[in-house]
Amino acid sequence: MLPLFFFKRLSTSLSKMAQPGSVLTMDTILANHRHLSSMPYNNCNTRIVSLRDLDLPEQASDDEYRRINQEYTAQSDPNAALLREAIESIKHGLAPPVAFPTETVYGLGADATNEPAISGIFAAKGRPSDNPLIVHVSSVAHLERLTGEPLPEIYRSLTQEFWPGPLTILLGIPQNSSFAKNVHPAQSTIGFRIPSSKYARFFIAATDRPIAGPSANSSGKPSPTTARHVLDDLRGKINFILDGGPCDVGVESTVVDGLHDPPLILRPGGVSQSELVAHGKAVGNNFVHTAIGYKRHDTTSTSSTSSSSPSPSVDPGSDPAHPSYEEDANGAPRAPGMKYRHYSPEGRLILFSEKAVPAGKVRAKLDEIIQQSGNVPREDGINVLKVGVISCHWPAFAGLPVSSTETNGVHPQLEASIYAPTTSIATYAGPDDGSNTEKRVRATLYNVHIGSAITGLAHSLFGVLRLFDDLGCSIIFAETVKRATSSAASTPALDTDKDVQEGQVRDIEDAVIDRIEKAAAERVD
Structure with missing residues (x-):
């Protein structure tokens, strides 16, 4: 017996399909089942x-x-x-x-x-x-x-x-x-x-x-x-x-094609390349040659310009001993996440390189945004731009000169969030352009301190992006992921336990970099 909600949807959909004077038969229903199934449910x-x-x-x-x-x-x-x-x-x-x-x-x-x-x-x-x-x-x-x-x-x-x-x-x-x-x-x-x-x-x-x-x-x-x-x-x-409560890992699964020679990682995730290589070495199978089948993002660009799209990729196959394999079948992605931009918050996510803070580029970018902000929400008669800041290696508020704000009762979404204990709030006055102070835009900054451990960012990234959406942040600042290990080598040597651990860290970095780069709208180096 089919559930009631199916019949409600069926009757609604069929009424849209019926032409004046026509009679809907079971043949009509069956012939249009693909159309029915492609219509989103609502209400x-x-x-x-x-x-x-x-x-x-x-x-x-x-x-x-x-x-x-x-x-x-x-x-x-x-x-x-x-x-x-x-x-x-x-x-x-x-x-x-x-x-x-x-x-x-x-x-x-x-x-x-x-x-x-x-x-x-x-x-x-x-x-x-x-x-x-x-x-x-x-x-x-x-x-x-x-x-x-x-x-x-x-x-x-x-x-x-x-x-x-x-x-x-x-x-x-x-x-x-x-x-x-x-x-x-x-x-x-x-x-x-x-x-x-x-x-x-x-x-x-x-x-x-x-x-x-x-x-x-x-x-x-x-x-x-x-x-x-x-x-x-x-x-x-x-x-x-x-x-079932909060998820433990926070990033999706690693996708592996073991039928390919050599085996390929098509999407980085919760199991690392070094773990797969170590497994292959231990049991004597082809996973000892596991290669990368996706593009690694470059986090070390020295360009000083801003871009409206994520940065180019480093080709791990630049080492002839460890070629990369980036193959699509018929132009379609071979695994989820290979082709389309994902994970984007409602606010505009801007990534800054490691050198951007000491070079003053974070402040310059915020001043630029404030000066270009014509219509932003008003609080108590003052134009307020809400900005989220993800702090890993950065100092609080990316080193911006801010004045602290009372956090109690500021926003119910923040009070209910698991990130409330690690979130600080401050005000940035913005550039003095000589205009009437009451008409100037100020920025309220929400700084979530995640810490330097890459596993913390992996676990928290999606949740923090959603928190900034809940808080109404139209701009989000984040630092590019700082690699703790070199990304140049494709396959780790795995001679010691330290090599394995470094390989695991590198691949978690790959997974997080992949997600945050796809979420970003702009990068400032």
Whole structure:
């Protein structure tokens, strides 16, 4: 039996399709199912369902998770009823996708074998239709049952070490595939992973479906790391958000093509190149030659000019011994995040090089913005420009001459934020251009101190960008990621534990640089 919300949407959509005097038949409905599925849902009653109410073991078999689900959803508790509806909506297919937590970011899930349901993901997000999706499974046994094939030997030991976890592997499309074609548009491979979040694996096992799950945000916005972030973006577009608390990792999974020779990292993420190389060295397989299949961003440019687009890339293949591989199939991205600009906040994010602060370029840029600000919001009769500052190695407020501001009761969004303890607020008067003081624009600066550890920035970047959106910051200042290790070498030597650790840091740097460069609108060197 199909859920009520499907019939409501169906009747609304069909009424738009019907021509005056025409009769809608079942053949008409079936012929237009693609059109129906590509239309975004609206006016959904979006509800948050707590998964933290369940007593879930960290590790359990698929059958055990299904048993827990059956026992819990049989209760009369309202939360249990909502969870039952959410899982049933995935099984029925033609329904809005369901947001669910993983250890990396929140995903927007639908049955990967149901083409109309997958179209609902693209419609809800506004995602480009040629951007492939990653399929989440609950176990290797689940994956092999879906593909009808044993896991390729090259991945066998790799998945034993890194699954469950933030690693996505590419597999060839199975013969007589049941996967929806819009999961892998124009591709000969599909990406799979097993999340380490117990909540994600419980959800997948309970639906007994492969779950295609890109990040649960409007396309182009910062990825969501809390249920509230999902609600802010997708309220009214989906019915259910499964809440498992804040995500642990903060950046998406590493995407690896182990079928390529040498194996390629197509997207940097939670598992590093050095870890893959070390694994290959330990077990004696081809991952010892793991290469980079994406463009590394240059964070050491000496240009003194500003740019309206992110900086050019360093080609890790400049070393002939370690070539790079940047291949697209039919012009389409081989993995999520390879082609399109992502993660952009509503405010304009401007990156500054390490040398910009001592050179006075941060202050010069802010003065320039203030002078060009014709219409900004007014507070108590004064024009106020709100600016967010992400502080890692920078001094507070990027060294700008500011006057401190009382923080209590300044903004309810800040008071409710986990970043409130590390956020400082100050006022910058702006340049004295001789105009009437009352008409001059002042800037209120919100400085979030993340610290110098790259893991802290990886975990917090998306959340801080969303906080600045909540605070109404039209401008965001951030420093380019300062590399602790050299980016010149493609494959680490891995002779010592220190080499491995440095390689892991470098690859986390790659992941964060990739995200922040794609979020940026401008860079000042």
